[in-house]
Amino acid sequence: MSKEKTQFNLVEKTEIKQDGKHTFYYTEMKTPADAVPMFVSGSLSRHKDKAEQMFNLIVENNGQMESVKQLKTIFK
Secondary structure (H helix, E strand, O other): OOOOOOEEEEEEEEEEEOOEEEEEEEEEEEOOOOOOOEEOOOOOEOOHHHHHHHHHHHHHOOOOOOOOOOOOOOOO
């Protein structure tokens, strides 16, 4: 039985509006539990090279956009 994997997509989207054509890039992520890919917050960019950098960081960190580590606790 094969294990399902997380899917990452680098997306280019172009919109036509009254003030012209706008192209931007973002990352989508789909886990085995998701029905459809979801937008990864913080990945949106108008610059393809910056979007690719962010995409690579997102993939490298398996889509985890932040981590929190408790360093010290004191009870008095």
